[in-house]
Amino acid sequence: MNLEKSQSKKIFVLGGDGFCGWPTSLHLSNIGHDVVIIDNLSRRNIDNELEAGSLTPIQPMGTRLEAWEENTGKKIGFYNIDIAEDYDQFLQVIQSEQPDAIVHFAEQRSAPYSMKSPKHKRYTVNNNLNATHNVLCAIVDSGLDIHLVHLGTMGVYGYGTAGMKIPEGYLDVEVQTESGDRVEQQILYPTNPGSVYHMTKSQDQLLFQYYNKNDSVRITDLHQGIVWGTNTEETKMDERLINRFDYDGDYGTVLNRFLMQAAVGYPITVHGTGGQTRAFIHIQDTVRCVELAIANAPAREERVMIFNQMTETHRVNDLAQLVSKLTGGEIAYVSNPRKEAAKNDLHVKNDLFLSKGLNPTTLDNGLLQEVTEVAGKYAHRADHSKIPATSTWTKEQKPGVPEAKEESSV
Numbered sequence: 001m002n003l004e005k006s007q008s009k010k011i012f013v014l015g016g017d018g019f020c021g022w023p024t025s026l027h028l029s030n031i032g033h034d035v036v037i038i039d040n041l042s043r044r045n046i047d048n049e050l051e052a053g054s055l056t057p058i059q060p061m062g063t064r065l066e067a068w069e070e071n072t073g074k075k076i077g078f079y080n081i082d083i084a085e086d087y088d089q090f091l092q093v094i095q096s097e098q099p100d101a102i103v104h105f106a107e108q109r110s111a112p113y114s115m116k117s118p119k120h121k122r123y124t125v126n127n128n129l130n131a132t133h134n135v136l137c138a139i140v141d142s143g144l145d146i147h148l149v150h151l152g153t154m155g156v157y158g159y160g161t162a163g164m165k166i167p168e169g170y171l172d173v174e175v176q177t178e179s180g181d182r183v184e185q186q187i188l189y190p191t192n193p194g195s196v197y198h199m200t201k202s203q204d205q206l207l208f209q210y211y212n213k214n215d216s217v218r219i220t221d222l223h224q225g226i227v228w229g230t231n232t233e234e235t236k237m238d239e240r241l242i243n244r245f246d247y248d249g250d251y252g253t254v255l256n257r258f259l260m261q262a263a264v265g266y267p268i269t270v271h272g273t274g275g276q277t278r279a280f281i282h283i284q285d286t287v288r289c290v291e292l293a294i295a296n297a298p299a300r301e302e303r304v305m306i307f308n309q310m311t312e313t314h315r316v317n318d319l320a321q322l323v324s325k326l327t328g329g330e331i332a333y334v335s336n337p338r339k340e341a342a343k344n345d346l347h348v349k350n351d352l353f354l355s356k357g358l359n360p361t362t363l364d365n366g367l368l369q370e371v372t373e374v375a376g377k378y379a380h381r382a383d384h385s386k387i388p389a390t391s392t393w394t395k396e397q398k399p400g401v402p403e404a405k406e407e408s409s410v
Helices: 021-030 042-050 061-072 087-097 118-142 196-215 254-263 283-295 316-327 351-355 365-377
Strands: 010-014 034-038 077-079 101-104 147-153 170-176 182-188 218-224 226-228 268-271 277-282 305-309 312-315 331-334
Touching: 010 021, 010 087, 021 034, 021 061, 021 101, 021 283, 034 087, 087 118, 101 118, 101 283, 118 147, 118 196, 147 196, 147 283, 196 218, 218 283, 226 254, 226 283, 254 268, 254 316, 254 365, 268 316, 277 283, 283 305, 305 351, 312 316, 316 331, 316 365
Parallel strands: 010 034, 010 101, 034 077, 101 147, 147 218, 218 305, 226 277, 268 331
Antiparallel strands: 170 182, 277 312
């Protein structure tokens, strides 16, 4: 689908070099939007720190952009800016380019990485909260009417449920006043973050609520599930456009890790009992959901619009069994590095995206096989020493200090 010129928008994609940001940038450009990527390439620097690069070969940003123009005739702009640190330069670019919408992926996205050490916890908080607040402040400072689309996470709600489907952002409650009257109101659904990373996304919600209330900033917050898959229609056009495939213990997402492990002959590692239920979405649906969010912007007088950006839920152990059956891989149960319940149920509403026209991509053997083939093609690039998860949620107890009770211990 290509947009009419009158429908085309100028869109900033913050973090447009990343796993979700890159295919989103290509998709928005491909359907006719004028896209500008702003990224400080920090994810590439984290690869250097962890000595665990993408399984797929990621080209330099200049090569990526040249390949896109060669294949499509479309140009994508690029600014190397750290929006968490260089507010003035970021504001200047907003004022000169005057975007209609900003898609915000520019946050450190790994829960395990955020729990590696006090240094990583502090980096995640400083980067994520400053980036989000600087974006909001710059929108107001610019005086422009810019629609902000933010990639959040279902993880702000934790991994349990109160026997009900998690609503899309808001909860209807009834409170009793001191005089005995009953008053109905809507509140943000309570968060229950399970890591420092998820805590920053929970704080984002409050920043959005404030700037929406105080300055009428138009905001859509996408609470996304775990992304699986690697390529989209656009990234498959040319190997130079290929998307990231993270497989290490900090950045690899669970289903992609399972498929990669099986492809390289490594045991399919299930943490704990495997009884945890997670929400999932394919990378092709991620880019489609962002497209739909941009096309359905809230009015300035409307509250923050919150979508649950997921298509299905699965129990981790069931996924491991599915991958094992598909690939013949062996399953290995290892201790869970996270502080979480040994098992949980998860029920989520996603009516808003369905009502906007999303036709969900669900788990099927063809798509699983596609990821397995990508993993097999680049298996020679895998460093098996980087596959195990080594970041833990709790610190080792010092002698004489009582050991904390963990429901997730197995």
